[in-house]
Amino acid sequence: MEKIFSVPLKGGAVTDVYTYSLDEIERELSSYPSLLAVFDDNSSFSYGRPLPEASLVLPHGEEHKNWGSVDAILSKAMDSGLARDSVFIGVGGGVILDMAAFASSVYMRGARCVLVPTTLLSAVDATLGGKTGIDYGGAKNAVGTFFPAEKVLICTDFLRTLPDSEYRSGLGEVLKHALLSADTKLSVFLAEERARILSRDPETVAEMIRLSLEVKISYITRDPEEKLGIRSALNLGHTFGHALESLHDYGISHGEGVAWGVVRALQAGVAIGITEREFAECGIDLFRSYGFADSFSVPEELFGRYFRTIGKDKKKKGGEVRFVLMEGQGRPVLMTLDEDTVRSAVIREA
Secondary structure, three states: OEEEEEEEOHHHOEEEEEEOOHHHHHHHHHOOOOEEEEEEHHHHHHHOOOOOOOEEEEOOOHHHOOHHHHHHHHHHHHHOOOOOOOEEEEEEOHHHHHHHHHHHHHHHHOOEEEEEEOOHHHHHHOOOOOEOOEEEOOEEEEEOOEOOOOEEEEOHHHHHHOOHHHHHHHHHHHHHHHHHOOOOHHHHHHHHOHHHHHOOOHHHHHHHHHHHHHHHHHHHOOOOOOOOOOHHHHHOOHHHHHHHHHHOOOOOOHHHHHHHHHHHHHHHHHHOOOOOHHHHHHHHHHHHHOOOOOOOOOOHHHHHHHHHHHOOOOOEEOOEEOEEEEEEOOEEEEEOOOHHHHHHHHOOOO
């Protein structure tokens, strides 16, 4: 066990981030006198150990990120006699972590929360900053709270057994962080260590996660509840990408959608004169080197539906959807885009 970060947030809240082995996580879970461990059917299998007595296993997948699943968590907590000082422990990918933290935030007006990411995507995207939530009304993460976990336990052992598609999904978010970083340290690391990253060398992957989280921390600590516009930069690629995910009924992974969306944002930024062309080209080349960038397109006949989905984006301000674009390395900017600019960015040959 090693503490790698202690992240201060609003109101004196702190999230401590540790690297753990699987054996250490098992001992950690057994140390809590009152807990509810929430898994999905994938993470319960990859855990590979007897589950804690108070456990709930939910179906995996974005389609289960809803009120029904949260109700199941709360019902199990109530039936298990959990109190306000009990611990909700989410063990899984982003869907489980978001729902376990959301349930924890509303149970008796706030119980304790610990998160154990079992995917690369959840390790770099769904653990820090306190965002919780579920999908609602066809919009991703439309209902939720800000409720930071007290601990995040990262174990790279989980990542060795991930399907290639799931591992790639996490890489999409890591690559996004490389563009948002104030320097090129993560970008250079991703370029130079590509072979070791793709082969999932444990030490290389652990360092990649650390560098990626450093970028995220630099944004969330300056804007804990996303009220200043700083933290909104972490949504780079998300407005384009979430609508694509919805268009495909979430058959596209979140990381794939975000990676596609980042490239669309870079291209849109160049088209309207916001983004430095050389920066955009280097960024797109980095995404392409990992197999992203041009895997999808929006058919002309579905663009109306795609654009209406963008209109539901929860990041509206003053009734307008603002896209995260990039001026250059580490220089995000929030802007509205007209329909023609969006159309030009997303309708292209796959």
